[in-house]
Amino acid sequence: METRRILAINPGSTSTKIAVFQGDKSVFLKNIKHTAEELAEFNQITEQFEFRKNIIMKEMVDAEIQIDLIEAVVGRGGLVKPIESGIYEVNDRLKEDLRVGILGEHASNLGGLIADNIAQSLPKAKAYIADPVVVDEMIDVARVSGHPEFQRVSIFHALNQKAIGRAFAQSIDKKYEDINVIVAHLGGGISVGAHLKGKVVDVNNALDGEGPFSPERSGSLPTGALAKMCFSGEYTLEEIKKMIKGEGGLVAHMGTNDAYEIELKAKDGDAKAKLIQDAMSYQVAKSIGEMAAVLKGEVEGILLTGGIAHNPDLVNYIKEMVSFIAPVVVYPGEDEMKALAMNGYMVLRNEIEPKVYV
Secondary structure (H helix, E strand, C coil): CCCEEEEEEECCCEEEEEEEEECCEEEEEEEECCCHHHCCCCCCHHHHHHHHHHHHHHHHHHCCCCCHHHHEEECCCCCCCCECCCCECCCCHHHHHHHHCCCCCCCCCCHHHHHHHHHHHHCCCEEEEECCCCCCCCCEEEEEEECCCCEEECCCCCCHHHHHHHHHHCCCCCCCCCHHEEEEEECCHHHHEEEEEEEEEEEECCCCCCCCCCHHHHCCCCCCHHHHHHCCCCHHHHHHHHHHEECCCCHHHHCCHHHHHHHHHHCCCCCCHHHHHHHHHHHHHHHHHHHHHCCCCCCEEEEEEHHHHCHHHHHHHHHHCCCCCCEEEEEEHHHHHHHHHHHHHHHHHCCCCCCCCC
């Protein structure tokens, strides 16, 4: 029986998810919610380090987890500099970049920092991060925009997209590195990636402004109208940024970021809800078509994942538009905790080599 244990840590903006795996089996899973009042006392995300770490340790003690048996602690990767896909052992340079947030502040920056601190307190554990959102495998031609002052960048749901790509490859008895797939992650943000033999060679910047609109993001907008709005004097920079990310998409159109609520309204005959849901589906399908062109039509599967992939009407809309390209396979929801843990497990089994962050 497999005895090696892996702790996975995934800090989010209002929660911290933790899981303990024994081999490839989950033995403990907890989603710790943080109230606005609890987080209000911290001016910066890095100041939440001790608060979140102490809660994690308390939860494991309360659950009577044998902490000393943990051999790998895998944290959600944060906004470090662009890196290739893989699992990275936490080193001093990585910790420094997570602390300063070289690409911005995000709760996921705490993942590697907390993982390292906990691992150092254990007798035989090492700390890692795996497939952060800044994974960058884009080909050069995909980076070029219509103006040299603007370069397209790779920021997407790398952890889940990679895990789903591998799961699909396994289901057809092939290696992820030997197939071409298109993966659409449908969540609070939406990213659509072209996976060419194990590398995401093109993908929309799902963090702040490209691709389909989503529950909270406006996606690609008409640039002329956006430029005019920016200089109208009616909006501040912060208001424009919130319009693009946080208060765009479903929030702007429907007043809620709850895609399930829109799904129910559309089913109940709300014409506006149906139009907006169809428009989101339409834009996802258009992006999938773009990525099919990137892969020159050689696509073995179109994989839909994320929480919104639970919506059969949205999924069917997308299928009707893109199933001529390749079979559409749905992996509803996301299991980032398992994806983190499995990266650690593969290291312990010497199936993959951890990379060095430089």
